[in-house]
Amino acid sequence: MNKNVSSYPFKVEPFQEDFSGRLAWGVLGNHLLRCASLHAGEHGFGYEQMSAIGHAWVLSRLVIEMDCRPRSGERYDIATWVGRIYRQFTDRFFTISDETGQPFGHAYSVWALIDIHSRQPAELGKGGSFDFSQMLIPDRTVPIAGPSRIRVKAEKPAMSVTSRYTDLDVNGHVNSIRYIEHILNFFPKETYEQKQVRRIEAAYSAETYCEETLSIFVEEQACGQFCADIRKADGRTAAKAEVVFEET
Amino acid sequence: MNKNVSSYPFKVEPFQEDFSGRLAWGVLGNHLLRCASLHAGEHGFGYEQMSAIGHAWVLSRLVIEMDCRPRSGERYDIATWVGRIYRQFTDRFFTISDETGQPFGHAYSVWALIDIHSRQPAELGKGGSFDFSQMLIPDRTVPIAGPSRIRVKAEKPAMSVTSRYTDLDVNGHVNSIRYIEHILNFFPKETYEQKQVRRIEAAYSAETYCEETLSIFVEEQACGQFCADIRKADGRTAAKAEVVFEET
Numbered sequence: 001m002n003k004n005v006s007s008y009p010f011k012v013e014p015f016q017e018d019f020s021g022r023l024a025w026g027v028l029g030n031h032l033l034r035c036a037s038l039h040a041g042e043h044g045f046g047y048e049q050m051s052a053i054g055h056a057w058v059l060s061r062l063v064i065e066m067d068c069r070p071r072s073g074e075r076y077d078i079a080t081w082v083g084r085i086y087r088q089f090t091d092r093f094f095t096i097s098d099e100t101g102q103p104f105g106h107a108y109s110v111w112a113l114i115d116i117h118s119r120q121p122a123e124l125g126k127g128g129s130f131d132f133s134q135m136l137i138p139d140r141t142v143p144i145a146g147p148s149r150i151r152v153k154a155e156k157p158a159m160s161v162t163s164r165y166t167d168l169d170v171n172g173h174v175n176s177i178r179y180i181e182h183i184l185n186f187f188p189k190e191t192y193e194q195k196q197v198r199r200i201e202a203a204y205s206a207e208t209y210c211e212e213t214l215s216i217f218v219e220e221q222a223c224g225q226f227c228a229d230i231r232k233a234d235g236r237t238a239a240k241a242e243v244v245f246e247e248t
Numbered sequence: 249m250n251k252n253v254s255s256y257p258f259k260v261e262p263f264q265e266d267f268s269g270r271l272a273w274g275v276l277g278n279h280l281l282r283c284a285s286l287h288a289g290e291h292g293f294g295y296e297q298m299s300a301i302g303h304a305w306v307l308s309r310l311v312i313e314m315d316c317r318p319r320s321g322e323r324y325d326i327a328t329w330v331g332r333i334y335r336q337f338t339d340r341f342f343t344i345s346d347e348t349g350q351p352f353g354h355a356y357s358v359w360a361l362i363d364i365h366s367r368q369p370a371e372l373g374k375g376g377s378f379d380f381s382q383m384l385i386p387d388r389t390v391p392i393a394g395p396s397r398i399r400v401k402a403e404k405p406a407m408s409v410t411s412r413y414t415d416l417d418v419n420g421h422v423n424s425i426r427y428i429e430h431i432l433n434f435f436p437k438e439t440y441e442q443k444q445v446r447r448i449e450a451a452y453s454a455e456t457y458c459e460e461t462l463s464i465f466v467e468e469q470a471c472g473q474f475c476a477d478i479r480k481a482d483g484r485t486a487a488k489a490e491v492v493f494e495e496t
Contacts, residue, residue, distance in 0.1 A: 014285035014295070015278040015423070019416040019458075026414055030263045037262035047262070072418065164433035165440060166274055168267040170320065172437070175263070185412035189420070189458035192413060210267075210437035 004137050006039040007079040012070050020192065022069040023076075025184060025200065029064065029177035032094055032107050035078045045130050050113065053129050055122050058112045058204075059176050060089065061147040065199040066096070066105030075099050081137050088112050088121030090132065093142045106142035150203055150240040152229035157215035158186060163208055173207040174238075183228045183241040186218050195224065195245040203240045206232065214238060252385050254287040255327040260318050268440065270317040271324075273432060273448065277312065277425035280342055280355050283326045293378050298361065301377050303370050306360045306452075307424050308337065309395040313447040314344070314353030323347050329385050336360050336369030338380065341390045354390035398451055398488040400477035405463035406434060411456055421455040422486075431476045431489040434466050443472065443493040451488045454480065462486060 001007065010031060018024040040046040040057070050056055070076045076096055083091040094107035113122040124132055161182055169175040180202050208214060217229040224245035230238050249255065258279060266272040288294040288305070298304055318324045324344055331339040342355035361370040372380055409430055417423040428450050456462060465477040472493035478486050 014282045015417065015425075016282075017418045018413070019418060019420040021418050024414065034262045034264075165266070165435060165437060166272065166429040166433055168437070169263065170265045170267060170269050172267040177263075181414040185414055187413060189413060189416070 001079075002081070002137060002140075004043070004135055005079055005081040005140075006035070006042060007077050008035050008038065009075065009077050011075045012072050014072070017072050018192070019189070021072050023071075025064075025069075025197065026177055026181050028066075028069065028096070029062070029180055030175070031078060032062070032064070032080075032109070033059070033176065035080045035094065036092055036109065036111075039080045043135055045132070045135070049130075051116070054116050055113050055129065056116050058114050059109065060112050061108070061110035061201075061203050062176065062180075063108040063144065063147055063199065063201045064105065065107070065144040066197075068104060068196075070098065070104055076104060081140060082132070082135050083141055084136055084138050085124045085132050088124060090124060091146075093140070095142060106144045108142055108144060108146050110147060144199075147201060147203060148242065150201065150227050150229075150242050152217050152219050152227050152240065154217040154219045154229070156217070157231075158218040158228075160213055160215045162213045163210055165210060168210055173209065174212075176202070176204060179204070179230055179239040179241055182214070182216060182230060183218070183226070183243055186216065186226070186228065187243075191245070194248070196248045197243055198246045199242070199244040201242040205237045205239060208232060208238045249327075250329070250385060250388075252291070252383055253327055253329040253388075254283070254290060255325050256283050256286065257323065257325050259323045260320050262320070265320050266440070267437070269320050271319075273312075273317075273445065274425055274429050276314075276317065276344070277310070277428055278423070279326060280310070280312070280328075280357070281307070281424065283328045283342065284340055284357065284359075287328045291383055293380070293383070297378075299364070302364050303361050303377065304364050306362050307357065308360050309356075309358035309449075309451050310424065310428075311356040311392065311395055311447065311449045312353065313355070313392040314445075316352060316444075318346065318352055324352060329388060330380070330383050331389055332384055332386050333372045333380050336372060338372060339394075341388070343390060354392045356390055356392060356394050358395060392447075395449060395451060396490070398449065398475050398477075398490050400465050400467050400475050400488065402465040402467045402477070404465070405479075406466040406476075408461055408463045410461045411458055413458060416458055421457065422460075424450070424452060427452070427478055427487040427489055430462070430464060430478060431466070431474070431491055434464065434474070434476065435491075439493070442496070444496045445491055446494045447490070447492040449490040453485045453487060456480060456486045
């Protein structure tokens with residue numbers, strides 16, 4: 001394996017499944033973020049290394065597309081690598097595979113490196129504080145569509161959610177995967193009994209905090225394709241999300 | 249180590265912490281349930297083995313008491329064993345320790361074995377379908393108080409929560425640890441900045457389901473000791489919970 005790719009072994013442990021007995025989306029999403037963090041740390045550009053030079057990684061986009069999800073007790077691996085750098089962004093890819101190497105699915109994420117104090121993008125290319133060029137695998141991508149442009153015209157919120165202590169990550173922000181869970185929670189259980197989620201997408205715009213109430217505007221844009229705009233009290237978008245179902 | 253005790257190694261992985269940088273209570277709670285499930289499975293009385301003979305384990309009580317919780321990156325072990333059987337219940341204990349064996353804390357759980365069809369308690373003693381006597385370690389307990397009797401007199405609910413897809417476990421019920429998260433979410437972030445949770449207790453009475461709205465009645469019964477009654481729409485108690493804070 002290319003030394004710039006790291007692969008992490010997992011198993012669907014008891015209490016990590018959704019009601020269908022397959023790996024819960026929330027667990028999968030947080031495992032992807034974990035792998036991103038571990039891979040970056042092992043290669044010298046992780047949370048602590050970036051923090052030491054006044055920088056932090058910010059997740060901008062996340063797309064997860066799964067043919068199917070592993071079941072209770074099943075082993076799987078998450079491989080991750082960085083594909084390219086462009087402007088202030090970097091693309092990080094993931095492949096989720098079974099023990100024989102057969103993919104369950106893939107993920108595509110976009111990250112920005114920001115200056116902790118100015119909150120402005122930091123230089124990722126030449127002249128930056130870390131030489132990312134040595135890390136890139138420009139010819140290796142994933143066979144799923146990248147982030148799309150999510151637009152929602154709905155004028156009335158379908159639901160609202162107030163963020164609480166257990167929604168927070170180590171930075172005191174609402175955990176990125178929680179927004180995906182919010183849109184999944186728009187659908188009743190019977191939707192999940194009839195269809196399976198094939199693709200989930202999230203676009204992150206603004207951090208949200210504890211006790212903040214978010215309004216969630218939802219719209220079906222094609223058969224089984226739902227988009228959501230998750231807005232702060234002042235009307236600004238915190239995140240947008242898309243869920244695509246397919247008949248089982 | 250006694251062959252009836254199983255110990256499982258863990259590490260506080262990225263995205264498993266709360267905002268204080270310590271292992272999130274929800275992750276810890278689900279890890280305890282995972283260890284209970286793995287230990288039972290390894291010793292012949294797990295979910296699948298009991299299911300095959302028409303029985304299922306039901307969590308009745310859970311108490312977790314922590315001197316402190318491990319931080320990001322820290323390793324810890326969860327040891328678990330079954331202490332005794334009495335009437336239709338069995339006591340399962342847990343010790344959460346650091347790498348040197350120093351305890352972070354302990355947990356005390358009570359389980360009932362029920363008949364899947366009648367929902368009535370199954371026989372755990374002699375004459376039952378599994379000889380639990382060989383599994384017991386009657387003289388080994390944990391140095392924390394066992395389950396108490398939680399009483400809540402509050403007449404108005406402090407909050408209500410509607411359960412959704414991501415709250416469900418593999419059986420389609422709301423995950424047991426989610427009730428603990430509900431009571432933790434009663435408190436604003438600043439409470440967690442000023443105090444730390446020392447003890448959490450839950451008593452489970454009735455399963456709840458997707459789209460069910462729960463009313464949560466909360467009462468401070470002593471300085472830093474809060475009790476909650478989590479009720480279904482028909483007024484029946486689904487679970488009661490208690491949280492005890494201490495000054496940091």
